[in-house]
Amino acid sequence: MMERLPPDRVNRTHVLWLGDAVPVGLHRHVLNLVPRAITASELNDAAPTACLLIIPVAPEIADASLRYGTLVGQARNHGLRIVLVPDRPVACDELETYLHSTNSLAVVKGVRRIGGFDDHLLDEAQRPPEGKGANRRLQLSGDVPDEDTTVLLQRAFEDASALHLHAVQGGKSGAWVWRVHWHDGGGHPMPLPLLVKVASVEKIAMERSNARHIANLIPGRCRPGVHLDRGVEGATHGLMVFDFFNNAQGFDAAICSNPAVVLASLLGTTLKHVVEAARAGHSNVAQSLRDMKAFRTSPALAAAADLAAVHVPELGSIETLDRRWRALPPSPHRVGPVHGDLHTGNLFLAPTSSEVLIIDFGSFRAIAPACADLACLEVSIVFPQGQGIRPPEIHDQIRTLYFVDDLPPAYGSSEMARLQEVIRAIRQWARTIEPDAAVLALAQAAYLIRYASYEDSGALEERALAYELAYTLLARVEAAYD
Structure with missing residues (x-):
């Protein structure tokens, strides 16, 4: 059995002073805390039991950004508050110049500029620490992350003795995701794994806020529980912990086998309150989709457009596409909360029922085009992530999915027949949410463009087909608006 962690590990009672000796006057201002002088190399070891780092500022030092920049980042990763104290009287603009030279104002949150030891420093020192200190005895195995992320894990799992991490694909947002099996402080294995997500501080803060917002919209059993008490922030990245859906079935396989039942579960149970919240609105749908990053341009999109133009010369460039997109007028449409x-x-799909489970609320919007979610779902089914080159006859059949207004019922057991039945079912639901076919077509075009704009979405030929479909849909939308 692993050794139980000592209780004093998590007590953050130290105030760290960067220097050879703690100034005598500092002791009078940190009641009930213990001042400790440290060197730069000692910060990582000292930070877990500290709540505050004080850095005496010398504005005239030429390499100030090199001298203090790394320390500031380390301190923020450990959740320390940081105070910059001039080591001699300086003019305000001189201190501002120093702060800008170290990028402190742009990168570091919560920095206080204090012109000496006074009540402001006392107030800062007495504030409660920002969460637990790092669990330096935590044992990591499996897909172990970098040092900065390791510190975040040590803080988030301050009550654990060991983590085994398995990296999971994190999608397009740039987040890193791990499935985590863990042992408690006594070394006992916990029965269910957790999911850990690391992204920029801003993205994690947004997802944390979204998690609270959707609590009344989506049944708790249909979304992962969020362990808000384990959320931590560092200098540039934050961390969230979720429950993991154990033994759940992939949605793409489930919907192809029984689209009517699965969609009824998704929209009639999981997203029931989201769908019911849709209401009439009037705004620029094209701009809303751009704000959601459903419509985006990139060098990968330009490459897809170039190849598409080889097969269909009348297609325009991405510059023309972007110009025409921006020129679309506002129009009536249904708006409401969307997953995004x-x-x-x-x-x-839940392992013991037909309920659909939903994750990742980093893109949630309280008000957006209500049909956006189903347009996104449709495109992800027609163009699976990482799709290789499909035969020309499949491409021709996919074109019919977007060039026929009302898809007839599909017959047979072929892959395309199953795909057509799924898309037909999705669109039937979509039209109950958004009756205007032009608005739905615009949302479909936006997500086709998003698919084509990422190089790793699929083969270039697949992305070129998506661009062709999007451009053609846009032309139909323009005709409907004229």
Whole structure:
């Protein structure tokens, strides 16, 4: 059995002074805390039991950004508050110049500029620490992350003795995701794994806020529980912990086998309150989809457009596409809360029922075009992530999915027949949410463009087909608006 961690590990009672000796006057201002002088190399070891780092500022030092920049980042990763104290009287503009030279104002949150030891420093020192200190005895195995992320894990799992991490694909947001099996402080294995997500501080803060917002919209059993008490922030990245859907079935396989039942569960149970919240609105749908990053341009999109133009010369460039997109007028449409990234990778089927489970609320919007989620889902099914080159006859059949207004019922057991039945079912639901076919077509075009704009989405030929479909849909939308 692993050794139980000593209780004093998590007590953050130290105030760290960067220097050879703690100034005598500092002791009078940190009642009930213990001042401790440290060197730069000692910060990582001293930080877990500290709540505050004081850095005496010398504005005239030429390499100030090199001398203090790394320390500031380390301190923020450990959740320390930071105070910059001039080591001699300086003019305000001189201190501002120093702060800008170290990027402190742009990178570091919570920095206080204090012109000496006074009541402001006392107030800062007495504030409660920002969470637990790092659990330096935590044992990591499996897909172990870098040092900065390791510190965040040590803080988030301050009550654990060991973590085994398995990296999971994190999608397009740039987040890193791990499935984590863990042992408690006594070394006992916990029965269910957790999911850990690391992204920029801003993205984690947004997802934490979204998690609270959707609590009244989506049944708790259909979304992962969020362990808000384990959330931590560092200098540039934050960390969230979720429950993991154990033994859940992939959504793409489930919907192809029984689209009517699965969609009824998704929209009639999981997203029931989201769908019911849709209401009439009037705004620029094209701009809303751009704000959601459903429509985006990139060098990968330009490459897809170039190849598409080889097969269909009348297609325009991405510059023309972007100009025409921006020229679309506002129009009436249904608005409401949307998940914002409802692709098949964010959906699962519960292992013991037909309920659809949904994850990843980083793109949630309280008000957006109500049909956006189903347009996103449709495109992710027609163009699976990482799709290789499909035969020309499949491409021709996919074109019919977008060039026929009302898809007839599909017959047979072929892959395309199953795909057509799924898309037909999705669109039937979509039209109950958004009756205007032009608005739905615009949302479909936006997510086709998003698919084509990421190089790792699929083969270039697949992305070129998506661009062709999007451009053609846009032309139909323009005709409807004229």
